[in-house]
Amino acid sequence: MAQISILGGGLTGRLMALLLARQGHCIQLFEQGGKDGNLSAAFVAAAMLAPMAEAVDATPLVLQLGYQSLDLWKQIMSMLPEKVFMQFSGSLIVWHAQDSDISHRFAQQLRRGNGGKEVWQNWNGDDIATNEPQLGGRFTSGFYLPTEGQLDNRQTLMALANAIEEVGVQCHWNTAVSLTDITADWLIDCRGFGAKADWNTGKSQLRGIRGEVARVYAPEITLNRPTRLLHPRYPLYIAPKENHIFVIGATQIESEDESPVSVRSGLELMSSLYAVTPAFGEARILELATNLRPTIDHHDPEIRVDTHKKILSINGLFRHGFMIAPAVCFAASRILNNALNNQAIEKDKETGIEPVIL
Numbered sequence: 001m002a003q004i005s006i007l008g009g010g011l012t013g014r015l016m017a018l019l020l021a022r023q024g025h026c027i028q029l030f031e032q033g034g035k036d037g038n039l040s041a042a043f044v045a046a047a048m049l050a051p052m053a054e055a056v057d058a059t060p061l062v063l064q065l066g067y068q069s070l071d072l073w074k075q076i077m078s079m080l081p082e083k084v085f086m087q088f089s090g091s092l093i094v095w096h097a098q099d100s101d102i103s104h105r106f107a108q109q110l111r112r113g114n115g116g117k118e119v120w121q122n123w124n125g126d127d128i129a130t131n132e133p134q135l136g137g138r139f140t141s142g143f144y145l146p147t148e149g150q151l152d153n154r155q156t157l158m159a160l161a162n163a164i165e166e167v168g169v170q171c172h173w174n175t176a177v178s179l180t181d182i183t184a185d186w187l188i189d190c191r192g193f194g195a196k197a198d199w200n201t202g203k204s205q206l207r208g209i210r211g212e213v214a215r216v217y218a219p220e221i222t223l224n225r226p227t228r229l230l231h232p233r234y235p236l237y238i239a240p241k242e243n244h245i246f247v248i249g250a251t252q253i254e255s256e257d258e259s260p261v262s263v264r265s266g267l268e269l270m271s272s273l274y275a276v277t278p279a280f281g282e283a284r285i286l287e288l289a290t291n292l293r294p295t296i297d298h299h300d301p302e303i304r305v306d307t308h309k310k311i312l313s314i315n316g317l318f319r320h321g322f323m324i325a326p327a328v329c330f331a332a333s334r335i336l337n338n339a340l341n342n343q344a345i346e347k348d349k350e351t352g353i354e355p356v357i358l
């Protein structure tokens with residue numbers, strides 16, 4: 001069994017620690033932020049598990065990893081010491097009557113992205129009112145995408161932290177490290193955007209794409225599933241978490257600016273939310289938050305292996321981290337075990353991920 005140090009304890013770092021510790025490896029994890037994950041992109045994310053909807057512009061590999069991860073999340077949840085909110089009630093896509101052109105285009109992209117299949121159900125105004133009473137009378141048609149899900153990102157991060165501490169991972173919270181700071185048999189670099197300088201000495205290039213979200217509390221509103229609004233200027237999603245907390249997002253801005261949410265973005269998110277239903281007018285804004293999605297130029301996740309320096313790096317989970325992390329991390333743990341056993345490092349058969357060997 002190997003001594004392994006993991007740099008970065010956001011989503012992938014915690015998952016890798018859990019999988020490898022359960023295999024008997026001796027793990028140390030270094031995270032610059034707190035145990036709650038406050039500095040990670042994962043802390044801000046809406047954590048929707050939506051491969052059908054993402055098919056509109058995600059790569060085929062990402063979609064496949066997304067579908068595989070739906071089941072793998074159930075497996076991971078069974079390894080956690082506490083219950084985490086996870087839901088598979090599908091998702092709903094709606095639009096205002098004047099934007100029906102957008103819905104036609106979206107349907108075409110959805111069909112194309114899902115192998116020509118009509119994977120959704122067309123809901124009329126009555127279906128919407130029956131299944132999402134709060135939206136009744138607001139929309140006359142929508143697409144219902146079954147099987148999609150979501151989870152509570154912050155509960156997941158905390159439950160993963162508790163799980164890895166329980167299985168003996170030595171966690172160094174509030175400890176920023178670089179690749180040269182620590183020694184171990186192998187290093188696993190899970191620093192997300194924090195790995196940019198090291199990553200960009202290689203072939204593919206990593207950048208951050210800024211996202212902004214609002215968290216609101218609306219005790220009088222219940223939505224049963226994540227809902228997206230198609231809109232020409234202000235597309236929006238609303239991910240309902242437990243206890244009437246809603247995560248509203250998210251802008252996608254080509255910028256690595258990590259400063260707080262701008263007034264313009266705040267206004268856009270809020271007006272778009274109000275347009276879904278004015279009932280949100282009395283919601284309380286708990287938080288406006290930003291973070292950077294770690295994105296590689298080809299928009300796929302990448303697993304890099306440096307067999308000389310003994311570093312395995314996982315990055316580029318972009319805006320799909322929760323959707324694909326389980327499949328990516330199971331693949332990375334198989335690849336690492338092959339390296340530890342001096343076996344060939346080759347394409348992971350179960351996921352199709354081709355590791356990049358340095």
Ligand SMILES: Cc1cc2nc3c(=O)[nH]c(=O)nc-3n(C[C@H](O)[C@H](O)[C@H](O)COP(=O)(O)OP(=O)(O)OC[C@H]3O[C@@H](n4cnc5c(N)ncnc54)[C@H](O)[C@@H]3O)c2cc1C
Nearest residue numbers: 008010012032040041047048177192194211320321322323
């Ligand atoms: C606004 C927004 C909305 C999103 N919504 C969704 C969604 O609905 N569905 C979905 O699937 N995905 C979503 N994502 C994407 C998802 O959050 C990311 O893909 C995922 O978090 C990437 O995981 P990661 O572990 O690579 O990076 P992170 O989660 O960012 O973790 C990296 C960790 O490394 C730490 N770190 C960095 N440098 C150092 C250092 N030098 N030393 C120690 N620690 C360090 C950081 O503090 C951080 O905790 C969203 C992201 C954003 C920003």
